[in-house]
Amino acid sequence: MTSPMSPAWTDAAAGVWSSNDRALEMARAILGSVDAPVGMTPKDLVWRKNKARLYRYRRTAPAVHRTPVFLVLPLINRAYILDLRPGASFVEFLLGEGFDVFLIDWGTPGDEDRALDVTTLVTRYLPRAARAVQQASGEDRMTVLGYCIGGVLATCFTALHPELARNLVLLTAPLDFAEAGQFGQMTARDTFPVERLTDTFPIVPGQVPDIGSKLLNPIANYVGTYTRLWERLGDPTFDVGAWQAMYRWVNDSVPFAGAAFRQWIVEFYQENRLARDMLEMDGRPVRMSAIHCPVLNIAASRDQIAPRATTSVVTKRVASSDASEIVIEGGHVGIVVGRSASQNLWPRVGAWLADHD
Amino acid sequence: MTKSEETGTGNDPFEIWRQMYDANERAWTAALEQAMGSREFGESSGKLLETLLAAQKSVRDNMRTYLETMNVPTREDIARLGELVVGLEEKVDQVIDRLDAIETAGRTKSPKRGQ
Numbered sequence: 138m139t140s141p142m143s144p145a146w147t148d149a150a151a152g153v154w155s156s157n158d159r160a161l162e163m164a165r166a167i168l169g170s171v172d173a174p175v176g177m178t179p180k181d182l183v184w185r186k187n188k189a190r191l192y193r194y195r196r197t198a199p200a201v202h203r204t205p206v207f208l209v210l211p212l213i214n215r216a217y218i219l220d221l222r223p224g225a226s227f228v229e230f231l232l233g234e235g236f237d238v239f240l241i242d243w244g245t246p247g248d249e250d251r252a253l254d255v256t257t258l259v260t261r262y263l264p265r266a267a268r269a270v271q272q273a274s275g276e277d278r279m280t281v282l283g284y285c286i287g288g289v290l291a292t293c294f295t296a297l298h299p300e301l302a303r304n305l306v307l308l309t310a311p312l313d314f315a316e317a318g319q320f321g322q323m324t325a326r327d328t329f330p331v332e333r334l335t336d337t338f339p340i341v342p343g344q345v346p347d348i349g350s351k352l353l354n355p356i357a358n359y360v361g362t363y364t365r366l367w368e369r370l371g372d373p374t375f376d377v378g379a380w381q382a383m384y385r386w387v388n389d390s391v392p393f394a395g396a397a398f399r400q401w402i403v404e405f406y407q408e409n410r411l412a413r414d415m416l417e418m419d420g421r422p423v424r425m426s427a428i429h430c431p432v433l434n435i436a437a438s439r440d441q442i443a444p445r446a447t448t449s450v451v452t453k454r455v456a457s458s459d460a461s462e463i464v465i466e467g468g469h470v471g472i473v474v475g476r477s478a479s480q481n482l483w484p485r486v487g488a489w490l491a492d493h494d
Numbered sequence: 495m496t497k498s499e500e501t502g503t504g505n506d507p508f509e510i511w512r513q514m515y516d517a518n519e520r521a522w523t524a525a526l527e528q529a530m531g532s533r534e535f536g537e538s539s540g541k542l543l544e545t546l547l548a549a550q551k552s553v554r555d556n557m558r559t560y561l562e563t564m565n566v567p568t569r570e571d572i573a574r575l576g577e578l579v580v581g582l583e584e585k586v587d588q589v590i591d592r593l594d595a596i597e598t599a600g601r602t603k604s605p606k607r608g609q
Contacts (some may be wrong), residue, residue, distance in 0.1 A: 156506045186587065187580050248569060249576025265587060268594075288503045319531060330547065339573070352530065356523045364515045367508050478531035 176217030184269035188244030200233025251339030313412035343390030425454035
């Protein structure tokens with residue numbers, strides 16, 4: 138038997154204590170993420186309806202570009218993804234480039250919003266928010282920029298109100314669900330009990346879409362995240378604050394209003410109405426061919442949430458002769474935040490917007 | 495002497511885990527992707543979800559019945575009040591829309607009157 142005083146025993150004990158310290162550091166990083174500072178760029182509330190809020194980001198100098206940028210965020214994620222933290226904020230970048238930036242934050246639906254559907258958001262909320270953008274900026278037309286589901290809302294809105302959009306920019310927006318990948322399989326009509334889900338939960342818990350997203354890559358999401366954190370905590374250059382902000386956003390899921398969830402799953406995923414030119418909102422046809430403004434469609438090469446097959450349709454369908462697509466190396470979230478975003482995506486979007494002012 | 499022996503990381507359980515993870519992550523991911531991409535998995539997870547939802551619905555229904563018996567407002571009652579407020583806000587918005595439309599129409603007509 139090895140003596141407790143032998144070098145092998147001492148070595149083993151040192152390893153265990155070192156692990157113990159790292160585990161405590163890891164716990165502190167994870168638990169502290171709840172309070173990680175996010176969405177810190179100063180902003181003013183310019184319009185509100187129910188839980189939705191339209192903000193205008195404060196500028197220290199007048200805007201260089203006349204066309205305001207109207208950011209439309211997804212329903213299932215917190216809006217601060219585009220303004221994560223100083224130095225990792227798309228909003229901050231746009232302000233620095235001289236744009237007047239507005240953002241609609243859908244807020245958190247409550248039980249009283251169970252009948253709130255995608256149609257209502259597109260036909261009652263977005264037009265009024267756009268009018269508030271017009272009034273605040275003094276410009277009749279704006280760049281509508283949508284991220285993920287926000288991109289779908291932005292597309293529908295622009296199709297119904299082409300007179301309001303000078304440009305349409307889509308970031309990883311799934312529009313054609315004919316080949317929707319693993320999400321398409323998860324939400325297939327004959328296996329996914331969407332009616333029972335929305336009957337049971339008038340407001341679908343945020344964990345439902347969150348678990349769905351994480352199951353797209355369960356090993357990386359449920360194991361890899363923590364393994365990598367442990368590994369990086371040993372690196373003196375590792376920015377724990379940046380990791381905490383991202384971790385907070387990833388786990389800060391938003392409930393989905395029951396009617397909106399049902400419409401999203403049935404009309405978009407299962408029936409693919411938008412791509413099949415069968416979508417109607419308030420009795421009006423919603424057609425991508427009604428979009429005449431310049432369009433920039435941005436896809437991520439390794440996107441599992443909005444695979445390339447779901448995003449590329451828009452440039453082929455719109456009536457605009459100025460419709461282009463950029464494919465950025467990365468995943469659904471990685472391309473909009475972080476170092477690669479500030480090097481790849483943001484400058485390209487900024488340059489395109491400046492050219493289309 | 496290897497580096498891990500020098501630093502004692504050879505006995506670090508997390509280090510052992512990390513090495514195992516790095517060596518197997520791709521294989522685990524591929525296996526899970528294959529399993530979860532199958533129709534059988536979809537059917538099975540759908541059935542599991544249905545069962546969980548049925549249990550949750552039963553709890554909710556029982557709670558509602560209990561609260562109604564006790565003459566206490568249920569979650570649905572409070573949500574209905576909230577819906578009325580949201581509906582009222584929408585009506586106010588519609589009135590504002592109409593006033594805006596009248597104002598805009600008035601502005602476009604007034605120069606003609608002056609001519």
